[in-house]
Amino acid sequence: MHVQQYDPVELTDQHWHLVAPLFPDPLRRTDGKGRPRTPNRPILDAVLCILRTGAPWKDLPDRYPPRSTCHRRFQEWVPAGVLDRALGRLYELLADQGHFDLSEAYIDATFASSKKGALTFGKTKRGKGTKIMAVTDANCLPIAVHVASATPHEVTLVHDALDATFGFDLPRRLICDQAYDSDILDAELAQLGIEMIALNRKNRRQSQDGRPLRRYKRRWRVERLFAWLHNFRRLVVRWERHVENFLGMVQLGMLVILIRAAEQE
Template sequence: MESPQHDPVELIDQHWDLIAPFFSDPPRRADGKGRPRAPNRPILKAIFWILRTGAPWKDLPCHYPSRSTVHRRFQEWNRSGVFNGALQALYERLAEQGQLNLSECFIDATFASAKKGAWTLGKTKRGKGTKIMAITDASGLPIAVHVASASPHEVTLVHDTLDATFGFDQPTRLIGDRAYDSDALDAELASEGIEMIAPNRRNRSKTQDERPLRRYRRRWRVERLFAWLHNFRRLVVRWERHTENSLGMVHLGMMVLLLRHL
């Protein structure tokens, strides 16, 4: 059990001040009846504990609010768009500071096995699970995530992932690995003003120009993003049955990463 003096994910005053407006409480009943709600900050720290450790909700340490309160608040915030709103505010702050660069973006996917079953579940050679698609900016900051069944090919999930950006303009260039080598995808993105850069699969003739392909050398930045996200053990294995809850956990992981850059 974690001691009260140690939290695997800290929520310092500076970071809490940035996102606190989005975690405001609903108005009290006009008659003043009903129990007062538990404070939001300890509940968010409890959710971060679940995110970091990957532990079941029932294992939440006793120095946090009750597990039922924490889980109920997580679902309430997630379904009402609180996480999205907080992320949007963080991105606006990063953009104001000149920390976002969409001149080239990187796309990739990671596999998360589903141990208890889930919606949007797909079979692969690695077992049943889901894909977490992600796009980073030129520096490796996440700008979009999308959770989908693990069965479809990544090429078919590119547009859904681009649609999941938080109000950004389209990237100038999108760089991926061989899984994204597709003439149809190249043409679709080109019609939207996006240059797709990916090395050719071994069974295809060479079509990529060597000069833009040099940018592929920086694709490690999206792989580093997944390494960062996998530090949150709740994202390595999917335990949430509902897709919106699984995506909410990914958004929380993104929130922690962005806060570290502010």
């Protein structure tokens, strides 16, 4: 693929005005020497280009800062928790504006194959890969994301996903597919004040009331979120060696989705 064919996603002035306070100003050297550091906006535009196109860093178009500068800044943001805090603050902003509906939420996982000696991956029938666990509210907006090895069963990752919520609010109902049907998980979520709604597996006795199960028909909402995420080609296949960097890319995808929701206000 030629660089000219890439379709980068850049922030509009309105978008940047919204997210600029979420990214700390780049620090200069303590001795005052050296060149001034590149501002955050062109760096973020460059990382979003990689996220959207799935291009390798070496193919970053020339209109952006040097790829080493962009990659280094991205790797500063990830361990410093910048993306975590950005999602949390944007969540608070949208919650104050009434965008979220936590009367019910939906949880599921999607698979990303892992390449180039990736660490923290799992072997499955589909090959080695990584699971992206996501929770969406009733409006298809993401409220939590967690990345893990593809090997563990999804039912064992539910608590990790809920612990990774962008805010402190928990949904009143959590709607899942049959893979999450578990009496133990049902009881654990009930202690948190969450009603779990999932179809019983075929080898289990059907014990649920049919009325709550009607909500199960709206599980397409979490599938829509994954469809939005898969528009970011960097998330379809995991090229990052370290899982923390891949999570950072996923968080940036979530950030873009929430920015677009805020734009509709």
